[in-house]
Amino acid sequence: MKTSILAVAALLVCSAVQADTIAQTCSKHSPAHTVALLELYTSEGCDSCPPADTFVSGLRGSGMTSEQVVPLSMHVDYWDYIGWKDLFAKAAFTERQRWLSNNAGSRTIYTPELFIGGHELRGGVGGWRGAVPAAVKRINDRPARADISIALGRPAAGNLPVEVSAITTQDAQSGKLFVAVVENGLRSVVKAGENRGVTLKHDYVVRQWLGPIALADRKASLVTNVPLPSGATAGNLGVVAFLQSNQGEILQALMQPLCGG
Template sequence: MRRRTKFLALAAPLLIAFGLGRAEGADEPDGSKRMVLVELYTSQGCDMCPTAEKILGALGEKNERIVPIAFHVDYFNDPWKDVFSDPLYSQRQATYNELYKKPKNAEYGLYYTPMLMIDGEQSVNGRDPTGAEAAIRKALAKKPGVGLDVALDVKPDGLTGMAAITVSSRSTRVEKTPLLVCAVLREDGVTTNVPSGENAGKSLVARYPARLTKYEFIELDGKSPATQRFPLIIEPSWKREKLRLAVFVQDKKTGVVHQAADFPWRSTGSR
């Protein structure tokens, strides 16, 4: 288990911020079902993280009602710089650490790798599949706090697209409070040869790593839905058949995720 030795100072809180069986090539989710967000905080510079990435991959493959994302932090980028790392993901994890003042892990808090966060509420060690599945089952039992309609329009070139995300209230607790609407593109199964650091000499396979993240805050008045649009541009080197778009809505104040969705990188109707 690794943690950062020097804490990241945040000017303001930032939250951008997983019934089992994912079929191969699973298509758009049923919007009436509860979906569960599973975040893995990981790093190619951490020797315990490859095991956690395999666990995240296994969870995503067998459970069609989870939305898995691997957020690669940047605080272990010495000597090897993680190719998926972004300071935004370190900030997101640090915000969880601030939000939950008394985490179960007294030594590391919620700022270590590998760490799983289930629906923004329950943290689990990334190498604990039993604990992760228990937290997922608990989250699946809850009703979604919002309705999600997502229309993804991918242009013929395959490199650009637009995600239109319409959020509607299903509970008074989501109204008149800041809600984070987040869209994350992930490319599954990317292999990286790591020449230095704790994983020196290894060929690492990344499961569901975040490639591109867009977010905005909205408020619902309880009367009408709100729509947020995100333009998306991918790199030509990314394998489009391995790209999926994760969408989730999260309470900025509490960290609770109210609903999530997962789509392949291709045009789809509103769901």
């Protein structure tokens, strides 16, 4: 009798642990259509960038959802020399911007510069207001050429458990997987440079950048613990994953907010 009671108790404990693990995981799978990836290359040291930052922030209230467009704000480091060091800038973003520009046949990089679906969209903020929704619709009308899944655990000790898996369709066999942690609601009081005295607001800022991870047999995956930005609020954070062909085309993109965020 005692043995049976212990066995039942052990089973209940095991079930409770399993349920707790499930409860602390949130996941998302990409849709059947292609989600548009929007990349803004910007800098706090650039006085023409704040309107572009505001435009990207406004996507949240424009009626567009993450099933339609996934924005990334990539802060570059090549304006740091003019008096203000952008705390969100990374050399890796400058390198990616240069690669995208070279891929488009251009030798010039500048800020603000916007790419959607891996292709540059010119016209500045005035032109983007009409061009971005049209580009997003064109991309959404295409069947997805890849499937992506994101699963996130609960943050612990400043780290976020992340699992990402991706597979391309039969006609899209070459490419790479990228994963990013993005943060909304950021503010900076700029004390030098072209934006001196201005308080800048940013959303979708890339804080962690992982990749490229090459496809093998049309598949790529990532299982890791990602350090989270110090002092960040879970509700302002999300994880983005996207697959890009070796020719620069975005095959699929996906965004998942943190659990409970």
